[in-house]
Amino acid sequence: MSDSRPTSTAGPDKARFVIAFALAVLALVVGWDAWRLSGINTYSAVGPEAFPAIIAAGLALLALANAVEAVREGAQDRPRDEAGPMAWVLAGLIGQIVLLAFGAGFAIATGWLFAATAKGFGRGPLWGHFLAGAAMCFVIYVVFAKGLQLALPAGPLERLI
Amino acid sequence: MKHLFSGALLATAVAVAPFGAAFAEINELKIIAPAAPGGGWDQTARSIQHVLQSDKLVENVQVLNVPGAGGTIGLAQFVNSSKGDPNVMIVGGYVMVGAIITNRSPVTLAEVTPIARLTGEYEAIAVPANSPLKSLADLVAALKADPQKVSWAGGSAGGTDHITAGLFTKAIGIDPRKVNYIAFSGGGESLASILGGKVTVGISSLSEYDAQAKAGKLRILGVSSAERLPEAPDVPTFKEAGIDVEIQNWRMIAAAPGITAEQKQELSQTIEKMVKSKAWTEMLAQKGWANTYLSGAAFDAQLAKDIAATQTILKDIGLAQ
């Protein structure tokens, strides 16, 4: 998606420092898990801890390599990302999970996802899209859950049929 | 699409007419298959669904797949969300017993209401046709010489196959921790390693090896049943060879925790009627499953015995604390 080439300016690339830090944390977690597993006492030529240990070491090296490249390549000018539209899409995904958790059922929860995503891409109104999305998802539910016995979460709407 | 929609219409018609269902004892039943579609538990659940509906024992049966971690995820969901609900049941089996222990599952079989054991399979030990091991006695001798030189191919670690291998070695006086067990994720892959002579012996359900044995590619050394099995009358049992191991990989159906005695009674009767039906017998024959129906107090006792024995052997193998 990077159609505009990043150009380098002075100072290290902060974003890649953050990535290097995240990799270091991941290395620690995987390494800790390997250490925990090495205490388990079963017979095997190569235990469950060997691969995690290798991967943890690799992650640690990569954290270092990313940090070095962050300094060497310098800060990059990346086009600004817009937080608003992205927040709508994320709200759609998170909202779907929350709605399902509270038993709203597939049609309502996924209708909300559809409406929020459309809103994020600049198309309203939220209510109209929600109703259209919920109707569409209700039809999908009928076809897949009733026709094919696919287990999709049911809510008040789905129980009507 | 015609089949689909007529099916959907039918289901709708049934759901809106609850009082028209005088001929069925239970209106609605949801069966949880704690596995992905296609596996053994899923097929069991769908067979039950088919027979209950076709024999009009239950008006409307739904199967819900909750896959994961040897059935423990489905079990946890079942126990937590359907307390006291007489219209939900779960399919399970011996694999669950081991998985609950090795995964340290917070929910156990003690929390459900077991209804009946339905089907079961026995474990078998097989070697390639050209193997120097001719009998269980040869295998015992090889194990006593050096247990680590004998590699066993079977299903995932801590599963029925691994447990049987552990019980077998323990019964002949070898530390089950020394079992050189090679786990395979699918039956085909492990069978290929046995046929290719990559491992010393294979251990799995008899049905996995039966066809190969009939074709002369495998030799089955022994089975884990109490008596010789009709499908393999020439194969000795472990007990005949003096190895005191008897194990059945069974499948069962259980009801929700906290249901009343009457509700349990009604479900037990429905399942008993199903097991005695012609449709069920045909279904078992088609799938090649043995009818090992056991219910009530006898099943409860068997279950308790299996759980205790499994706990011990998994500790011996080193998979449980």
Add this chain to the structure above:
Amino acid sequence: MDTFAALSQGVMVALQPMNLLFAFVGVMLGTAVGVLPGIGPALTVALLLPITFKLDPAGSLIMFAGIYYGGMYGGSTASILLNTPGESASIVTALEGNKMARAGRGGPALATAAIGSFVAGTIATIGLALIAPTIVDLAISFGPEDYFALMVLAFTTVSAAFGSSVTRGLTSLFIGLSLGLIGIDLQSGQARLSFGVPDLLDGVEVTTLAVALFAIGETLSVVAAGARADEIIEPVKGSVFMNREDWKRSWKPWLRGTFLGFPIGAMPAGGAEIPTFLSYALEKRLCRKPGEFGNGAIEGVAGPEAANNAAAAGVLVPLLTLGLPTSATAAIMLAGFQQYGMNPGPLLFATNPDLVWGLIASLFIANGMLLVLNLPLVGLWVRLLAIPRPWLYGGILVFATLGTLGANPSLVELGMLLVFGLLGYVLRRYDYPIAPVVVGLILGPLAEQQLRRALAISVGDPLVLFQSPVALTLYVLSALALFGPLLFYVITGRKAPVGADED
């Protein structure tokens, strides 16, 4: 020549009008369900199998074959058009296929996938009929040490094919490898990186990760780019069908894909993913215009799709000759066969030849039906991309979550979709390649299990890894893949043609 007599007999039965109708219905239903992301052919067949019960054996066998092929092709269609792979074997298709679709070349991409599948399916079916007994002996002789060498080859060729920066490529790969550790370890029964969360015990589902990284990650980066990313998606540019050049660039990858896919698919632990990776890497190496790789090279669709289909036919080799179900799809097919009174096993060819040849003929007819049905529909499918962006992406998210919920109705699974979607967004934003994450998740656990099996069988002796001629050959090929470009440079003094990075 009995073989051909039996096969043509089977084809005659399958060609009866009623049976053709069943094939048609099967392909339609299979495609409709297979399009859902996360629902691959195995699950599609499992869901639709009950529908076939009501038919006579011949009819249901044919419908079954139709569903199977429809399910596979549905996965490819979703990969190409929506960037939501339906199964792990069509992930590679999404890489180039979706780029093509966005550039108005979705038609040729769908066509080369369909025709490539047909060509591969046909050749592989003939292979199945003629050399199944020979190839199966070879396949069985593969031990864990040989499989490990095959994984090493896949790792080296694939990592050479993805991305221009070594650090970035390896970073993505290691993220994938770490994700592959999650869950219960098969060999020891121990839970790794699960932190007591029961839903993590089964590990990360490949399709969940792929759909999240590809579809959700992309939706997030497109929406975040706002007006800046107003790259207009052109549904059709140029011919909706393949032009002369497309044909010229497709036929060799079809054949090469077939020859990678069939034997590897026939191996008990080969699978369909590895041949698609190898095919992608190979086509990238051989492509005359390597710069197009990453921007929609038709070879990158043609080769892997053929490999995927040939591997699916290859899976039938151990299933029909030995009765070994070596994949989820094969296991569900086995259940299907038993439904029709056939018990796959070493004696099947001897005891039920008519059923076996009937099945092979059915697969053949279903494959043809797929082609007949889908080529005219290509124009219609690509119109999907003409949907305005808010609705297109809204629809993609609806389908992504529908597929995930359908395969595993768990909110934790949806949560993983969200988290990995964010990961995909971050990787895109900072120019890390996406595909190696998925490759790591697929290949890491396979390589680990095979290595540990090999060492357990040899009681810890590492020399076992280098004693088999097959393994040694594969290591030499890996070395060539890694150091080949360097050798090329040393010998000719020119830089070897290397493709652009993937994203």
